[in-house]
Amino acid sequence: MPFPTTSSPLARALAERNYEQPTPVQLAVLADDAVGRDLLVSAQTGSGKTVAYGLAMAKDLLGDAERFEPAGAPLALIVAPTRELALQVQLELAWLYEHADARVVSCVGGMDPRREQRELAAGAHIVVGTPGRLCDHLRRGRLDISGLRVVVLDEADEMLNLGFREDMEFILETTPDTRRTLLFSATFPRGIVALARQYQQQAFRIEVAGDEGGHADIEYRAIRVAADDVEHAVVNVLRFHEAPSALVFCNTREAVRHLQAALLERGFSVAALSGEMTQNERTQALQALRDGRSRVCVATDVAARGIDLPSLDLVIHADLPKDPEVMQHRSGRTGRAGRKGVSILLVPPARRRRAELLLDLAGIDIVWGTAPQADEIRKLDHDRLLKDAVFSEEATSDDLVLAQTLLAERSPEAIAAALARLYRARLPAPEDILDPGEGRGRERGERPSRRDDRAAGPRSKTGKSPRHGMEEATVWFRAAIGRRKNAEARWLLPMICRRGGIDKRDIGAIKIMDTTTEFEIAARVADSFAVKIKRPDKEDSIRIEPLADTPQGEARAEKPARRPKPDPRADSWRDQGDGGLRAPRSDEPRDHTAAKRHGKPDREAKAFSREGASGSREDHASKREPRAPFRFDRNEKGARPTSGDEPRFGKKKKHRGKAGHTQWPDVSAAKPKFGKKPKKKRRG
Numbered sequence: 001m002p003f004p005t006t007s008s009p010l011a012r013a014l015a016e017r018n019y020e021q022p023t024p025v026q027l028a029v030l031a032d033d034a035v036g037r038d039l040l041v042s043a044q045t046g047s048g049k050t051v052a053y054g055l056a057m058a059k060d061l062l063g064d065a066e067r068f069e070p071a072g073a074p075l076a077l078i079v080a081p082t083r084e085l086a087l088q089v090q091l092e093l094a095w096l097y098e099h100a101d102a103r104v105v106s107c108v109g110g111m112d113p114r115r116e117q118r119e120l121a122a123g124a125h126i127v128v129g130t131p132g133r134l135c136d137h138l139r140r141g142r143l144d145i146s147g148l149r150v151v152v153l154d155e156a157d158e159m160l161n162l163g164f165r166e167d168m169e170f171i172l173e174t175t176p177d178t179r180r181t182l183l184f185s186a187t188f189p190r191g192i193v194a195l196a197r198q199y200q201q202q203a204f205r206i207e208v209a210g211d212e213g214g215h216a217d218i219e220y221r222a223i224r225v226a227a228d229d230v231e232h233a234v235v236n237v238l239r240f241h242e243a244p245s246a247l248v249f250c251n252t253r254e255a256v257r258h259l260q261a262a263l264l265e266r267g268f269s270v271a272a273l274s275g276e277m278t279q280n281e282r283t284q285a286l287q288a289l290r291d292g293r294s295r296v297c298v299a300t301d302v303a304a305r306g307i308d309l310p311s312l313d314l315v316i317h318a319d320l321p322k323d324p325e326v327m328q329h330r331s332g333r334t335g336r337a338g339r340k341g342v343s344i345l346l347v348p349p350a351r352r353r354r355a356e357l358l359l360d361l362a363g364i365d366i367v368w369g370t371a372p373q374a375d376e377i378r379k380l381d382h383d384r385l386l387k388d389a390v391f392s393e394e395a396t397s398d399d400l401v402l403a404q405t406l407l408a409e410r411s412p413e414a415i416a417a418a419l420a421r422l423y424r425a426r427l428p429a430p431e432d433i434l435d436p437g438e439g440r441g442r443e444r445g446e447r448p449s450r451r452d453d454r455a456a457g458p459r460s461k462t463g464k465s466p467r468h469g470m471e472e473a474t475v476w477f478r479a480a481i482g483r484r485k486n487a488e489a490r491w492l493l494p495m496i497c498r499r500g501g502i503d504k505r506d507i508g509a510i511k512i513m514d515t516t517t518e519f520e521i522a523a524r525v526a527d528s529f530a531v532k533i534k535r536p537d538k539e540d541s542i543r544i545e546p547l548a549d550t551p552q553g554e555a556r557a558e559k560p561a562r563r564p565k566p567d568p569r570a571d572s573w574r575d576q577g578d579g580g581l582r583a584p585r586s587d588e589p590r591d592h593t594a595a596k597r598h599g600k601p602d603r604e605a606k607a608f609s610r611e612g613a614s615g616s617r618e619d620h621a622s623k624r625e626p627r628a629p630f631r632f633d634r635n636e637k638g639a640r641p642t643s644g645d646e647p648r649f650g651k652k653k654k655h656r657g658k659a660g661h662t663q664w665p666d667v668s669a670a671k672p673k674f675g676k677k678p679k680k681k682r683r684g
Contacts, residue, residue: 007058009066009099014051017095023048028206029056029182036060038203039182040196044332047208049154050092053078053182057150060180061125062100071103071123073147078128079171081158083108083279084286088308089154090128102126107133107143110279117142131159131167138174150180156192157185165191172199186325217335219342220366222355224436227348228501228532231262232431233371234318237344238268238296239430240372240380243314245289248298249330251319259318260298267428273299301326309333317345320355324362346371349436374430385423434501434528474508474520477529480543482515492517499544500529518547 025043028034029052039056043049061075062068078093080086090106097104105119107129113136120127120142127134127143137143151172153159159168172181181200185192188207196203225233238246250256253274260272271285271294282302288294289309297309301321312334321327327345334341345366347355359366395403406415479496481487489510496519497504506529508520521529526546533544 007062007066007100010055010058010096012099013096019051023052025049025206025208026052026055028208029053034204034206036180038180038200039184039206040188040192040200040203041182041184041206041208042186042188043184043206043208044186044328049184050089051096053152053154053184054093054096056182057152057180060149067101068097068103068125071125073144074105074124074127075147076126076150076152077134077145077148077171077175078126078152078154079131079134079159079168080128080154081130081162081164082302083110083130084282084302085155086128086130087283092308093126093128097126104128107137108279109133110282113137120144131164131171135167135170138171145175148175148179150182151175152182152184154184155186156183156195157187157189160189160191160195165195168195169199186329217340218331219340220331220345220359220364221342222345222347222359222366222368223371224352224368225346225348225371226434226436226501227350227498228535229371229431229433229436230318230346230348231259232433233346234259234316235263235266235428235431236372236374236377236433237316237346238263238314239377239428241314241342242380242384243342244292244295244311245309246296246314246316247309247312247330247333248296248316248318249321250298250300251322253300255319256298256300263296263298263428267426268296269294270296270298273297273302275300275302301330311339313339313341315341315343317343320345320347320351321358324358327358327362370436371433372430374432377430381424381427385420388423432531434532473523475523475526476518476520476547477533478545478547479517479519480515482513482517484514487512487517492519495540495542496544499542500525500532502529 022030025041025047029039029041034056036059039053041049041052043052057076078086078089080089086106086108090104093102094104102125103123104126105116105124105128107116107120107127109130109132111133113133116133116137120137129137134143138145153168156168159165181203183192183196183200183203223233223237234248238248248259250259253276256272256274260270263270271288273282273285277285285294285297286309289297298318315331315334317327317330321330331341331343334343345355410418479487479492481492489512492510492512493504493507496502496507500521502521502525506522506525508522510517510519530546
């Protein structure tokens with residue numbers, strides 16, 4: 001069915017873009033009942049809404065004329081929720097009104113506001129922008145909307161979700177009452193209905209079913225994949241489909257950076273798109289995809305609304321979307337304007353039920369399967385090489401001369417092998433994908449459950465977990481972490497399960513030592529465990545490696561503790577006669593009579609002296625010369641230590657007289673400079 005009657009400049013632009021069959025939403029807004037009225041339109045993403053309201057407002061902007069008059073105050077204002085969608089709308093309306101000499105200006109956040117001010121001052125027929133930047137220009141008097149005829153709110157439900165309600169109301173209240181209001185939304189929540197009742201006049205309601213415009217050209221698939229193999233599954237899916245351009249969605253900016261780096265390392269031409277990037281960087285990334293300089297875009301949900309990329313045939317959900325609406329908007333980037341597309345969800349075992357719920361709420365029938373294997377991709381590479389355009393192109397004379405030279409110098413087999421190597425060199429290598437049934441490890445980012453903590457149990461003094469052994473054959477592994485870094489079995493056990501994609505029942509004894517931890521793994525899963533632990537992990541960098549020199553099923557002995565330094569007071573050390581001590585020779589008998597209590601020599605052990613080791617402790621103590629005590633000289637003003645009966649430091653002690661009475665020290669002398677202040681003598 002051809003497009004309804006439109007102005008000749010617009011019909012010419014549609015013909016140049018090969019728009020032959022209008023979409024349901026385009027037919028609805030051009031119907032006789034909708035002409036000249038406010039519209040409340042519900043249609044899924046990718047249904048051609050931009051061209052729909054571009055055609056719907058043409059009569060209001062051009063009238064019966066075929067070209068616009070010189071630009072002045074804008075005639076139409078389009079409000080979009082995101083920068084990318086606003087810039088996309090500007091490009092769409094620019095080619096649609098190209099032959100009508102329309103001037104379309106964008107006003108979005110992240111761009112230079114002074115440049116936008118100059119463009120607005122130069123005049124514009126259509127202004128497209130985000131709510132915040134448009135309100136800023138309106139408040140500063142830079143945007144003249146006195147002659148406005150049409151206001152379009154694109155993706156109004158998304159603007160409400162992003163908190164732009166006040167900005168939308170400010171824009172609608174500022175514009176003239178004679179304007180025509182077109183409100184487009186994927187759904188009709190209460191906020192949208194209330195907004196339409198307040199700012200629209202007898203709006204004509206149009207609803208386009210999702211199956212007609214949303215999912216008809218999109219094939220949905222779900223791939224079961226182990227939690228640790230999501231990154232490798234993305235690589236194999238991209239290699240298997242070889243789409244001209246693909247979009248991979250992640251939930252966080254960190255995940256976008258990690259996956260972009262991984263794909264770049266493998267040889268993919270990748271661009272990133274996330275909220276932390278500047279508008280200039282985001283624009284350059286989208287332009288690289290449109291130009292073909294990048295074939296893969298890794299993005300957050302910032303790219304899920306309104307982005308139209310040419311030849312986008314593949315959408316991969318590396319992380320599951322948060323709700324069915326986000327999933328539909330992500331997938332809606334492909335299968336647009338009559339093109340076919342594929343939307344693939346990567347589902348770890350722990351997310352299977354969540355994925356089924358999302359698909360059920362979205363009303364999508366999906367085909368479940370497994371990730372493409374490396375052998376399948378290599379077989380496809382062989383077929384693609386035989387069908388490559390290099391064989392179908394006509395050879396030039398220079399090509400034939402070079403071919404004859406090669407055949408003279410090399411055999412046909414050598415030339416064919418070199419061609420195959422060159423072809424494979426420009427292709428990223430496929431990855432080996434494990435069966436998702438083998439990867440029973442916990443998904444990244446999930447905390448270990450209490451049941452796992454109880455299973456691990458408290459570590460014993462020997463470093464083993466409560467599982468003292470396994471009946472089946474085992475292989476020992478070592479982790480580069482020990483007691484000095486607070487290694488405990490309660491968090492080592494879930495970490496080992498996650499890193500190796502195994503179950504806690506596959507782990508035997510765990511020996512925690514000072515700097516390392518050794519544990520045994522069931523031999524039946526040891527090979528897959530050894531492969532998985534070699535891959536980099538997002539959450540930790542603990543090195544795990546097999547113990548090749550350890551017999552199977554036998555634990556390595558812990559490193560012996562250092563011998564304590566010998567105590568010079570012990571009986572086993574002898575006097576050398578010159579004041580020093582020496583260790584006894586191996587042929588001398590040792591004296592074991594001095595018992596040790598808590599590592600200290602017995603108090604009744606013999607004391608050492610230069611004359612020998614005979615005599616009791618008291619005998620040796622009596623031979624020592626008594627040290628003269630110190631006292632303060634009462635005859636001097638300053639405190640000077642001299643020999644006497646009083647201590648030099650500390651509290652003054654009581655002295656007993658001959659009669660046994662207590663005698664207090666004389667405090668009439670000068671006070672000492674150190675020690676406690678002596679008490680004054682009581683009187684009376």
